Amino acid sequence: MTSEKREILYNLEKEYVEQLIKGGDTSSVLGELNTITSKICVDFQEKAVNSIHVLIKLSSEIYFDSSFLKSATLIETSSLTDFVTEQDFLQAKEFVSDLLRVDLENVGFLFLPKQVENNTEGFCVSCCDEKHHVFIQNDQFGVVSKDLLVHELGHAADFTISRSIDNDNLLVKHSSISEAVAYYCQYKYLLEFSEKHRRIGAFGAFLLTYLSICILRYCLANDSPLNEIIPEIAVNDEHFLNIVNSYGHEGRDFVVGKIHMLKEQHKELGSLVYNEISPRFGMVLALKLLDKTVEEIVEIIQINSIDNDLAQIVEKILSPTNNGFGSVQNHFEDFFD
Known part of the structure; x- marks a missing residue:
């Protein structure tokens, strides 16, 4: 027998798919989906x-x-x-x-x-x-x-x-x-x-993702929160050596940019x-x-x-x-x- 929460979830999923197909606003239904998920x-x-x-x-x-x-x-x-x-x-x-x-x-x-x-x-x-x-x-x-x-x-x-x-x-x-x-x-x-x-x-x-793992290892090794690391300094650490070298002569600047991006997102x-x-x-x-x-x-x-x-x-x-x-x-x- 279908539970009440599952029934609500399924109805919201149908509405979400319909809005995506129509190109409509999905923000409201997404909020409701998050709410019912938290109840499940x-x-x-x-x-x-x-x-x-x-x-x-x-x-x-x-x-x-x-x-x-x-x-x-x-x-x-x-x-x-x-x-x-x-x-x-x-x-x-x-x-x-x-x-x-x-x-x-x-x-x-x-x-x-x-x-x-x-x-x-x-x-x-x-x-x-x-x-x-x-x-x-x-x-x-x-x-x-x-x-x-x-x-x-x-x-x-x-x-x-x-x-x-x-x-x-x-x-x-x-x-x-x-x-x-x-x-x-x-x-x-x-x-x-x-x-x-x-x-x-x-x-x-x-x-x-591998760069994210390197950042994680660096933060744990240095007991540093993510938002406090300085990419221009961190990139010189051994944790980033292989990934920097893999991108060639522009590797250092490229990796620095990606670390900045990940810091912004997380x-x-x-x-x-x-x-x-x-x-x-x-x-x-x-x-x-x-x-x-x-x-x-x-x-x-x-x-x-x-x-x-x-x-x-x-x-x-x-x-x-x-x-x-x-x-x-x-x-x-x-x-x-």
Whole structure:
């Protein structure tokens, strides 16, 4: 039996999708969505803070050398861009449906004439049990591609599978696990249909996240709040050496500019971890999912709730090897090749 809170959430999701399609004002419905979400998970802030502590510990294990990072910085984004069509969407939908054995027939698709969400070229909006919607939009720094469609449909599959269970706890998820499922679908597609440079190009989305991890390590090592670090001084620290070198002779100025940008967007470390590191950490987790069975991935989707400890879900993803994230560069190199 559908709960009253779930019914309210579903009605608001339908209204939000309708406003996006019409090009209307979404600010009011977004506020109402945030309100009902806070009622579904009343202690969200406390659980989010717990997840931040887990992510700080896990992400601290991730290191890349400068030559590896440089392979991603040299990829031209124009070589990764496709002109996507409705037919491409249908093919991507079939791919994800077969991959995760889930019915995505009712998932919709629309190319938005104007940008709605910042810093993204595509996003999936949950709607009821299975009427989710994928939106693509122009973003001057983004890449619209066929594997992007697969990624967003991975989110739709995640929503559909978790909502097939009448458990309101699954309505509020860990973003890193949700992104892991979406990136798993994207990686599977890239392995089957794309060239090496596209797989390296997909890693490009992690470059800003890796800089965020370097900032996090620097702040923790120097016991410094994010808003008090001076980028022009911090960039000379060993924590930034590899990423600076990866960008060549202009690397120092480029990284300084990006640190300033991240400081503007995130006033404190918790925000940096939760909003920048957490979603992209799914890219690392997705590598660990590549050898899982469909049944194992569905099981992970069905325990992905903010009510469940993130560390325990990650431990389940890492099993049976449980070799952590110290060798993540090797895993990415295997994926590229």
